[in-house]
Amino acid sequence: xxxxxxxxxxxxxxxxxxxxxxxxxxxxxxxxxxxxxxxxxxxxxxxxxxxxxxxxxxxxxxxxxxxxxxxxxxxxxxxxxxxxxxxxxxxxxxxxxxxxxxxxxxxxxxxxxxxxxxxxxxxxxxxxxxxxxxxxxxxxxxxxxxxxxxxxxxxxxxxxxxxxxxxxxxxxxxxxxxxxxxxxxxxxxxxxxxxxxxxxxxxxxxxxxxxxxxxxxxxxxxxxxxxxxxxxxxxxxxxxxxxxxxxxxxxxxxxxxxxxxxxxxxxxxxxxxxxxx
Amino acid sequence: xxxxxxxxxxxxxxxxxxxxxxxxxxxxxxxxxxxxxxxxxxxxxxxxxxxxxxxxxxxxxxxxxxxxxxxxxxxxxxxxxxxxxxxxxxxxxxxxxxxxxxxxxxxxxxxxxxxxxxxxxxxxxxxxxxxxxxxxxxxxxxxxxxxxxxxxxxxxxx
Numbered sequence: 001x002x003x004x005x006x007x008x009x010x011x012x013x014x015x016x017x018x019x020x021x022x023x024x025x026x027x028x029x030x031x032x033x034x035x036x037x038x039x040x041x042x043x044x045x046x047x048x049x050x051x052x053x054x055x056x057x058x059x060x061x062x063x064x065x066x067x068x069x070x071x072x073x074x075x076x077x078x079x080x081x082x083x084x085x086x087x088x089x090x091x092x093x094x095x096x097x098x099x100x101x102x103x104x105x106x107x108x109x110x111x112x113x114x115x116x117x118x119x120x121x122x123x124x125x126x127x128x129x130x131x132x133x134x135x136x137x138x139x140x141x142x143x144x145x146x147x148x149x150x151x152x153x154x155x156x157x158x159x160x161x162x163x164x165x166x167x168x169x170x171x172x173x174x175x176x177x178x179x180x181x182x183x184x185x186x187x188x189x190x191x192x193x194x195x196x197x198x199x200x201x202x203x204x205x206x207x208x209x210x211x212x213x214x215x216x217x218x219x220x221x222x223x224x225x226x227x228x229x230x231x232x233x234x235x236x237x238x239x240x241x242x243x244x245x246x247x248x249x250x251x252x253x254x255x256x257x258x259x260x261x262x263x264x265x266x267x268x269x270x271x272x273x274x275x276x277x
Numbered sequence: 278x279x280x281x282x283x284x285x286x287x288x289x290x291x292x293x294x295x296x297x298x299x300x301x302x303x304x305x306x307x308x309x310x311x312x313x314x315x316x317x318x319x320x321x322x323x324x325x326x327x328x329x330x331x332x333x334x335x336x337x338x339x340x341x342x343x344x345x346x347x348x349x350x351x352x353x354x355x356x357x358x359x360x361x362x363x364x365x366x367x368x369x370x371x372x373x374x375x376x377x378x379x380x381x382x383x384x385x386x387x388x389x390x391x392x393x394x395x396x397x398x399x400x401x402x403x404x405x406x407x408x409x410x411x412x413x414x415x416x417x418x419x420x421x422x423x424x425x426x427x428x429x430x431x432x433x434x435x
Contacts, residue, residue: 094410
């Protein structure tokens, strides 16, 4: 038994009160998919966060705000200029899981195979956390220790990402054993191109690393470089030196490293191509 | 000890109340109450045999806890059609010879139905995308794809 009880709060205040009361015995949940991968020493009480009005996508001032309990299928189906998360959503597990898994859930319980944290790191997303007041953290700050930041009585309410506009491009790639499997390599890149040169780049990767992470050295190596495949591969090779690659599902560590470098370079190449259109 | 609580939901168009615990999956609750057309296969969200429709969307009944369906609309294969009046997807699967052992078929039907209810005439890529969570070890998928595409192209859907 993992869960011993459940509560279904009707609004944010009630949810926060329940989470405070229950403390470590609470299991805040929306889609509930991560429950399948977790083991608890003691049974917990599920706090269902799906009725709090935290689902939906809106756009304001060149940024998208995504409610924490927005299911992945809504990211998959959303159509708007500068919207890029459909590319990540479309390759996320299977339709039945896309229909129930939420963006908030994907950043609060992060696993080595997690795809959305990689995309959000590349996009320089921010995460709104509601406690006594609302705090906005960068995705990098939040993803470094999500469960430690979420003290009893606090919850993620929204994720904010920029619209990828003219002159900028987003690329995403992943490799899996079969389409619905966990990622063996997952990478995302967001670039700004001026003329034939990369002005700036944010690159992130996961699955073959211990956890999803931003690769600042790759971004630094790319800045000012010619926007061609040779320069991209060189920046990826030198910018990922020293990373502790981890092979999964029968892959050796060096194979995982090589596979990841290709996936990362592909994501950057796609981002550059989009920025030029 | 798990606390037993009541949940209410609409099941195949009828309001229902069930007792459940936090750890009970939706598929187990449904089968416990006689809705055995929903199959249990992998129990880990991979095979799609337990697919039901929750608020218009196909979901895995084995990953969802029953309490998550409280206040929501659930459709099972028992509500999709009957022997005398099959759903267009059921009819097409039979016509195309897309059923062998039949174990995956309820899940296949409900995944296709959820898609076609939302998008009556989807393209081939959309069909593949929305059927990617259902495994079939008999047919090789081609006949299933053809059957769903025929319904999507027909006037059987509104």
